[in-house]
Amino acid sequence: MSSQPKGAIDIHNLRVVFGSKGSEVEAVSNVSVNVKPGEFVSLIGPSGCGKSTLLNIVAGFVNATSGTVEVDGVPVRGPSANRGVVFQQYSLFPWLSVRQNVEFGLRMQGMASGQRQTKARTLLGLAGLLAFENHFPDQLSGGMKQRVGIVRALATSPQVLLMDEPFGALDSQTRVVMQQILTNMWQQFRISVLFITHDIEESIFLSDRIFVMTARPGRIKAEIAVPLPRPRTPEMTASTEFISLVQRLKVLIREESLAAMGSELKDGGLTGFSMEVGPQGIGEML
Amino acid sequence: MGEAISLSQKPSAPGAAGAAPLPKKSPEPTPAQLMAAWLSRNYLSILLWCASLGLLFAIWYFGTKYRFVFFIRFTNIPTPAEVFDKIFEVNKSGKYLLNIGISVRRILAGFGIAIMVAVPMGLLIGRYRAARDLLLPACEVLRPIPAIAWVPLSIMLWPSNEISIVFITFLGAFFPILLNTVHGVTAIDPVLLRAGRCLGAHEGRMFWHVILPGALPHIFTGFAVGMGVAWVSLIAAEMISGQFGVGYFTWEAYSLISYSEIALGMLTIGVLGLVCSGSIRFVGKLAMPWVSYSSGSNK
Numbered sequence: 001m002s003s004q005p006k007g008a009i010d011i012h013n014l015r016v017v018f019g020s021k022g023s024e025v026e027a028v029s030n031v032s033v034n035v036k037p038g039e040f041v042s043l044i045g046p047s048g049c050g051k052s053t054l055l056n057i058v059a060g061f062v063n064a065t066s067g068t069v070e071v072d073g074v075p076v077r078g079p080s081a082n083r084g085v086v087f088q089q090y091s092l093f094p095w096l097s098v099r100q101n102v103e104f105g106l107r108m109q110g111m112a113s114g115q116r117q118t119k120a121r122t123l124l125g126l127a128g129l130l131a132f133e134n135h136f137p138d139q140l141s142g143g144m145k146q147r148v149g150i151v152r153a154l155a156t157s158p159q160v161l162l163m164d165e166p167f168g169a170l171d172s173q174t175r176v177v178m179q180q181i182l183t184n185m186w187q188q189f190r191i192s193v194l195f196i197t198h199d200i201e202e203s204i205f206l207s208d209r210i211f212v213m214t215a216r217p218g219r220i221k222a223e224i225a226v227p228l229p230r231p232r233t234p235e236m237t238a239s240t241e242f243i244s245l246v247q248r249l250k251v252l253i254r255e256e257s258l259a260a261m262g263s264e265l266k267d268g269g270l271t272g273f274s275m276e277v278g279p280q281g282i283g284e285m286l
Numbered sequence: 287m288g289e290a291i292s293l294s295q296k297p298s299a300p301g302a303a304g305a306a307p308l309p310k311k312s313p314e315p316t317p318a319q320l321m322a323a324w325l326s327r328n329y330l331s332i333l334l335w336c337a338s339l340g341l342l343f344a345i346w347y348f349g350t351k352y353r354f355v356f357f358i359r360f361t362n363i364p365t366p367a368e369v370f371d372k373i374f375e376v377n378k379s380g381k382y383l384l385n386i387g388i389s390v391r392r393i394l395a396g397f398g399i400a401i402m403v404a405v406p407m408g409l410l411i412g413r414y415r416a417a418r419d420l421l422l423p424a425c426e427v428l429r430p431i432p433a434i435a436w437v438p439l440s441i442m443l444w445p446s447n448e449i450s451i452v453f454i455t456f457l458g459a460f461f462p463i464l465l466n467t468v469h470g471v472t473a474i475d476p477v478l479l480r481a482g483r484c485l486g487a488h489e490g491r492m493f494w495h496v497i498l499p500g501a502l503p504h505i506f507t508g509f510a511v512g513m514g515v516a517w518v519s520l521i522a523a524e525m526i527s528g529q530f531g532v533g534y535f536t537w538e539a540y541s542l543i544s545y546s547e548i549a550l551g552m553l554t555i556g557v558l559g560l561v562c563s564g565s566i567r568f569v570g571k572l573a574m575p576w577v578s579y580s581s582g583s584n585k
Contacts, residue, residue, distance in 0.1 A: 081484070153485075
């Protein structure tokens with residue numbers, strides 16, 4: 001919670017290949033992404049484009065085949081409390097209360113019980129969750145669980161926050177509220193965020209910059225700066241700037257979704273309709 | 287942190303995120319109120335429990351009263367009253383209670399050792415492939431051997447009869463606890479392991495703070511099953527090689543053709559088993575308060 005922005009992420013020439021020799025699948029190909037200290041960057045792309053893989057590498061769960069990942073100049077080697085992760089699935093420990101979940105990282109750092117309790121309560125207060133500190137995660141709604149998940153990831157004061165479609169499982173109304181909460185928290189903590197999503201509006205509303213990824217193997221197709229001012233408000237989603245950005249991203253992503261589906265359809269998906277189509281063909285058809 | 291308050295005050299946030307129904311905290315109800323509340327919530331269950339036990343008792347009572355004979359024969363079965371009288375008769379000397387005490391002691395020893403060995407071993411097997419490859423094949427070979435088949439070897443193996451009976455009780459409890467612990471570890475949601483690691487938990491702390499609590503519901507299932515098998519094993523061992531214990535008491539009654547003592551012995555085993563499994567459930571509830579909130583557990 002220092003006032004100095006921190007957490008530069010540098011992903012350079014990253015390549016990831018899954019599978020054993022002979023049946024190798026290239027998931028990510030030659031990707032370079034950088035996040036400046038305190039910046040909010042989204043990665044968006046069609047499903048299966050390797051965006052989650054990319055995040056897992058930065059988190060330290062998966063090793064890259066080649067290329068480098070550095071956070072504040074230090075190469076990533078395995079998971080660390082310096083890189084907070086918010087998962088797509090609910091990942092609170094069901095046997096710990098909300099407060100104990102938030103304390104978990106501090107406890108691993110060896111912080112004394114009283115101290116970490118104070119810190120956890122402060123953070124829960126910021127997220128409007130103090131009334132639920134003694135509840136178990138199974139007593140909370142999905143939106144609240146993810147808020148606790150964010151608070152828990154922030155508790156150890158990480159350099160960066162990595163978020164893997166954190167609102168993917170929530171209904172659209174809850175989603176909008178969560179986005180607002182996240183931008184507010186992000187502005188307070190001045191932490192860099194790498195955010196994975198497939199939701200175009202979400203990425204624009206939250207981000208300073210957006211990287212669009214191609215269908216597998218994932219490459220960076222475009223880098224788009226979001227010129228909307230801060231703090232962001234829900235009203236901005238009706239502005240012409242916002243809408244034109246949505247249009248632009250939609251076009252970029254649709255091309256990739258079709259390309260992704262095309263490679264599947266080519267393998268006989270449309271033969272039943274006696275059609276002869278390749279990736280480009282479907283694009284024109286639609 | 288001064289300006290930080292702004293977002294916490296958003297009244298829409300918790301509501302819009304869909305607050306789950308929360309149990310209301312009322313000011314400290316008295317035990318009598320708690321009891322009444324519990325009764326009113328569970329009266330149907332209580333009724334069914336009574337019906338369940340009542341049916342069993344009715345079959346016994348009427349079967350012995352009218353000396354029912356149709357393929358199954360109630361001719362020599364003692365009546366409930368005879369068995370009830372027997373309770374007072376056997377309690378004139380301390381031998382009956384001594385038998386119970388000795389059986390319980392054997393259970394506690396065998397079951398306790400089984401917990402201490404099977405849980406750590408199960409955690410290791412569940413977590414590490416090498417431990418699995420090293421330990422599991424040996425376990426799988428020994429597992430199908432029923433406890434009674436162990437009796438002769440056990441008597442040869444251990445220095446005293448008492449220890450060999452405890453050993454057989456241990457064996458009965460060991461495998462259910464081991465297998466359930468292994469299953470508990472492998473069933474932990476991988477995202478919880480990732481969450482633990484990216485919050486700075488190293489391997490040793492993962493065991494204590496993530497893997498053990500994550501596997502605990504399954505471990506307690508293992509305890510419940512293991513306790514049942516431990517009793518089965520104990521009674522078998524006592525019947526064959528014991529000098530004391532409820533199993534010995536029952537077998538001795540059979541040898542002496544004392545019908546009502548046979549029934550009393552059986553009932554004693556039933557009640558002791560019930561108390562033991564009830565205690566495990568009780569301890570499980572205390573140790574895992576979160577489980578009652580998991581979906582589907584209160585159906």
